[in-house]
Amino acid sequence: MKEQSNIPTTKVERAGRFVTTGLKVGTNYIKHYTRKLMDPSINKDALHEDNAADIYDTLSSLKGSALKVAQMLSMDKGMLPKAYSDKFAMSQYSAPPLSGPLVINTFMKTLGQSPTQLYDKFELKAANAASIGQVHKAWKWGNPLAVKIQYPGVANSVKSDLRLVKPFAIRIVGMNEVDMDKYFDEIESKLLEETDYKLELQRSVELSGQCAHIPNLVFPGYYPALSSDRIITMDWLEGQHLKEFLLQNPSQEARNKIGQALWDFYQFQVHQLRKVHADPHPGNFLMREDGTVGIFDFGCVKEIPEHFYVNYFKLVDKEILKDEVQRREIYTNLEMIHPTDTEKEITFFSGLFQQMIDLLTLPFTQERFDFGNEAYFREIYDYMDYLYGLKEIKESKVARGSRHSLYINRTYFGLYSILSDLKADIITGPHRIADLMAEQTPATVY
Structure with missing residues (x-):
């Protein structure tokens, strides 16, 4: 999968991507209704596929909260047309990853050292990538490790991203704005927590320990010294x-x-x-x-x-x-x-x-x-x-x-x-x- 060399981080850049996507979606609707005038039997399958592709391309390039909402919607079978749920499901573990230089830059900014200085071996190519961050495989002390790295600008763009993605969610789901307002407040609070990797590390250690007695569950160990507000290092699970x-x-x-x-x-x-x-x-x-x-x-x-x-x-x-x-x-x-x-x-x-x-x-x-x-x-x-x-x-x-x-x-x-x-x-x-x-x-x- 092609890597991203940059992610739009300013409100203006991110809003611009949404405006462009909105225009594409509008054009898709015009095409659909033009086709329907010529052939009334045409359904909305092609429209949904075109819109799903255009919206996902934008969300996957922006990453963060915008892509997370798509991920959430993809989990609710029956809520979305199949074209959307299939496309948005890609955000669960196969979104386009960041390029190597951006990964190294995150290490230097948050831990003060490069990955090669911190680990015995570090794979610059991401093992998988999702909405908030991506995972790389590394080795230290002879053990394989999973290193989760948060995308740049994610924490600072939660509020503005949700305001931008809200109209798309309303249109796709068909829900009234009054319903979305109530729940978007809850979504915002959870997304802000998800961008706090120190809180995630704390919860990971606490909850995996409390659930360790449950049969057939396996949890990774975590390494606070190799973690930061944007990086979490844990054991690699097969x-x-x-x-x-x-x-x-x-x-x-x-x-x-x-x-x-x-x-x-x-x-x-x-x-x-x-x-x-x-x-x-x-x-x-x-x-x-x-x-x-x-x-x-x-x-x-x-x-x-x-x-x-x-x-x-x-x-x-x-x-x-x-x-x-x-x-x-x-x-x-x-x-x-x-x-x-x-x-x-x-x-x-x-x-x-x-x-x-x-x-x-x-x-x-x-x-x-x-x-x-x-x-x-x-x-x-x-x-x-x-x-x-x-x-x-x-x-x-x-x-x-x-x-x-x-x-x-x-x-x-x-x-x-x-x-x-x-x-x-x-x-x-x-x-x-x-x-x-x-x-x-x-x-x-x-």
Whole structure:
């Protein structure tokens, strides 16, 4: 993949790229409607492909928050047209990397030494590149290391980038601006945290240590002396990303073991730690044939307020939700319905939400669940399509759902997506998390 020799860092440069892309997208729409006048049967597939390519080219060259939003959107299957989700998924681990001189410059500015001075060997060509940074392989003390380097200008451009990318997100997703305003504040706070590599290093050490007892998880060791505010050095983990792993036709046993490990990892964090690795895209996991999975990148961690946690997981309890008074109280606490709603609106939205909740919480209500059940996910995606098409949803004047639900929902959607791709058949009942919290048996930490 071609390397980038520079990244636009000023607000003017970055805004200029968005303006140019906006003009391209506008031209694509003109072409589409011109074709449609000549042939009314033409659908929007070609339009989506052209727009997805133009928008991704811009976002991948800008990197940072703009590209991160594309990555987030690509994880929500059913939200985007396939052309967008396929293209944006490239941001998970195969964005265009930075050139060698820019990498060396980052070391000199933040650690005062070049990579060759700090490590016994350092590969200038990136092993992979994503939205916020890229990873290089290095060696020291005879051990292979992964060196994560943040792109220039990322931390300083979060706020301005989100203002620029917002119109594209609104148009692609079809969501009202009032909805986007509410959640973009949450996105901004998380992205600012993701650019703080000192905070990420601290969280990486803390959370990997707390989860080390969970079977079949492997975490890297971290090296603070070889890290800075824009560089993190950790052990190199062997394994394959999900797509490559599945191409090897792994055994069902390995799929189940990895799926169980990921399920346990997330349930333990949510229910025991009240904080969670909230970036479950395939680029953050390395899978092995023996059924173990390497986990890294704790840049995005969502801390879960107690009030939100209590109400959110009451949604799993079908007996509680049978009580109309309690159900309305929970929905109100989670901001799914609002005090200003009419009785008609409350009835309408409560019914919609209840059906979606019944679908999404199904794995929690069974002792064991087969995520390879394609009919289950087809039903979810079909219902999501139905919701997005409803006039009442599109014209709603309020955002429905707490800002805290954004990253928690994203975490579970990401987890479900990976488990679906693995076709994992795993234990999901309430006794599983209780057993994990009781065992506390150390696992492998490299």
